[in-house]
Amino acid sequence: MLLGLLLFLAGIGPAQAQKPLPKTDVYIDKGGVLRWQGSREEVALFGVNYTAPFAYSYRAHRRLGVPLEQAIDQDVYHLSRLGIDAFRVHVWDVEITDTVGNLLANEHLRLLDYLVQRLKQRGIKIILTPIAYWGNGYPEPDTAQTGFSAIYPKGRAYNNPRAVQAQENYLKQFLNHRNQYTGQLNREDPDIIAYEVCNEPHYRQPEAEVSQFVERMVAAMRSTGYRKPIFYNIAESPTVANAILNSPVQGFTFQWYPSALVGGHTQRGNLLPLVNQYPIPYARDPRFSSKPRMVYEFESADILQPIMYPMMARSFRSAGFQWATQFAYDPLAIAYANTEYQTHYLNLAYTPAKALSLLIAGKVFRQVKRGQSFGAFPQDSTFGDFRISYRAGVSELNTPEEFYYTSSTTTQPRKPTALRRVAGTGSSPIVHYEGTGAYFLDQLASGVWRLEVMPDAIEVRDPFATTSLRQSVTRIAWNAQPMRLTLPGLGADFTVRGLNPSNTFQSQASEGTVRLQPGVYLVAARGKNIAAFTAQTTLGAIRLGEFVAPAASTLPAQVLHTPPAQLVAGQPALLRATVAGAGATDSLFLIAQHFYGRTRTIPMRRLTLTSAEANVPAELLYPGLLRYSIVLRHQDRSTTFPGGFAGSSLAWDYAPQDRWEALIVAPGTALPLFRAAQDRQLVETGGVNGAGWADYISTPTGQLALRLLQAPPAAAPIPFADAKAPVAFLRAYFGDRLAARASEAGNFTEVVVRGQRSAGAGRVRLVLTSRDAAAYVAEVELGAEVQDVRVPLSAFRPGAQMLLPRPYPSFLPLTFQVSGPPVVPVAQLEVLQVLLEPAAAPASSDRPSVDIESVYLR
Secondary structure (H helix, E strand, C coil): CCCCCCHHHCCCCCCCCCCCCCCCCEEECCCCCEEECCCCCECCEEEEECCCCCHHHHHHHHHHCCCHHHHHHHHHHHHHHCCCCEEEEECCHHHHECCCCCECCCHHHHHHHHHHHHHHHCCCEEEEECECCCCCCCCCCCCCCCCHHHCCCHHHHCCCHHHHHHHHHHHHHHHCCECCCCCCECCCCCCEEEEECECCCCCCCCHHHHHHHHHHHHHHHHCCCCCCCEEEECCCCHHHHHHHHCCCCCEEEEEEECCCCCCCCCCCCCCHHHHCCCCCCCCCCHHHHCCCEEEEEECCCCCCCCCHHHHHHHHHHHCCCCEEEECCCCCHHHCCCCCCCCCCCCCCCCCHHHHHHHHHHHHHHHHCCCCCCCCCCCHHHEECCEEEECCCCEEEEECCCEEEECCCCCCCCCCHHHCCEEEECCCCCCEEECCCCCEEEEEEECCEEEEEECCEEEECCCCCCCCCCCCCCEEEECCCEEEEECCCCCCCCCEEEECCCCCCCEEECECCEEEECCEEEEEECCCCCCCCCCCCCEECCEECCCCCCCCCCCCCCEEECCCCCEEECCCCEEEEEEEECCCCCCEEEEEEEECCCCEEEEECEEEECCEEEEEECHHHCCCEEEEEEEEEEECCEEEEECCCEECCCCCCCCCCCCCEEEEEECCCCCEEEEEHHHHCCCCEEEECCCCEEEEEEECCCCCEEEEEEECCCCCCCCCCCCCCCCCEEEEEECHHHHHHCHHHHHHCCEEEEEEEECCCCCCEEEEEEECCCCEEEEEECCCCCCEEEEEEHHHCEEECEECCCCCECCCCCCEECCCCCCCCCHHHEEEEEEEECCCCCCCCCCCCEEEEEEEEEC
């Protein structure tokens, strides 16, 4: 399936005799800073979690017939290529122990040993969390489990005597385990720099039970002779934070899920305010400030935008973190389906732009000083050598020696003659490329570069919707495409030679351009002596000839398109489609008609091998309904989309009735911001801090409406909960709808809400946010029956938006406010929030609610 798979690693076996190890590899100074022994430099490591040896990932590889060692080799190479220097995983103790905590020498443990060895060979440092408390099923049911976590749930594992004894036994054996590939004890391995005791423990009062448990776990680990730092989670159970602060642990761990988890679809809009800061409630407590802190997991869940990670890394460093590891990097073999964790999606081959944003984020984490402060967004989106732009959809690193970008950019490299490393997707002033995969350029000598080109990645389904190994969310295409290089000292007639196994390509560029397939190449100015550079030549932690990429998807051609919510009568409309699996000589035609009116065949322009567009003429766009399909013509065969049916929709006997449809409205028609009947799969809804939730109901008029409900008062307040927070919310992105009618933006004057409010329900607040994150707030007075309520745009005042879905941990900010124009900038709006506020009086036995049928801009 994969080409050039890390051949140099194939013969590595168990380690030979090791040199005497230092007593410790890191230490904590008097100021509570984790430092390297020897150099005494501050530790600042950034990377990922990765779970191939365990649980679902292990089973999925076995199901697909992919050897786990091969999978680990593939993925660790890509992690190295992304500059990763930190790895963390919560070990599935349930798969490697028995019920009393004895360590089992089984396949899962062996593969963890193998993974540790491969990480060490790439210079990646490790922190392990031996106790996970998880079952091994997700997203499937749990399978046969042997360990103590199968019988002691995490909420009882800390105060059940047998569970505590099993964990003590297990920790001792795990730290004394000798890695069968490196020959080193886990507690002595210089590349395992610390341990976190357990993953996301669930505690409750009294604190004494928690204190005793933590002390016993630390004592068990220290009894083995282990002397390096022990970290402990303080974010998961804030009600007993004092027990953790007073414990003998040497550091504290946190996580960050700023957009919550499992939204069921891709979130859109400017979400940078969600990662603007990471304030810690214990920051001034000397019990906390005197110890190092790490982020064991973080992710911008349900978000593909390649701009979140660098801002998260900056916020981490501002908060004083020295370690941060994303959860979780998707193994290459199963990333096509994104089945391991539906809400997470990160892989160099399948999410190239997001992966490069992780590369840039690592640079942020290592360059920004611990505790360094920044201004509030958006002023802080350009800092040091970095630029993050929501509007451009790009993250960049631009130093004299390095130029990295996640999307096409017009930014000029700071000092082209000094460049040594380039990585990107799309095009820039020094690389023009129409493919969608990532590429890397590393200078080997003056006028000599290593070029690595990944295949095209084409999203064909929402990766955050329900997934399955039976369907792809991203397809891979090995397209041969032109690449133009404009690198100082390279010239316009440089030579190109393939380096990875089976890559026999040799050519010479013409006017700086050469046509390439995915692979690794030696690129040299004409006349350069390149005999010294071979596939076995080392470059940092990799060899020049290494290349790992998935094979091309063996699926039928697909044409993917999302119809606009509205088209404006009398105005030509540009319709775009994504193309997967079509050849360069294949043709596409848009077949459009005004319902059963005149049919037009419009040739589509192939912008690239993976995209096409066509203009629908104004005469076809009068008020009504546009119905259309796209015909892909390959040689003498036609396939019609949507549906991928054989034949052309123009044929008299073409039976399928599948068509895309778009409503054509007259200028001045109201613009939908939210429609319960049509948009429920596109919006975020729910409760805040357990105080409410959302549902869909039918109104007395037979229409579907979103119901925001207030929950009964909680028995105990949630720590860090804001009494002024809404109890339930709707968040709806409408930026694309408004952009399609940008010429009319100045004509809209009011927001029209159709809905009703039950007795006892709190106030309803509307928030409109712009693409620059400025928010405008107004209240709406809904009656006891379904009705239209008009709110003039002039009634909206600058205010705070809610950070929704609710960020986690719960102590993180819930609101964000940035200065914007005093009057609502209608043309810049993109997100609607509808917020149900807490009721002024205690709720009655009936749960108060608000029903929202629709919200329009008129």
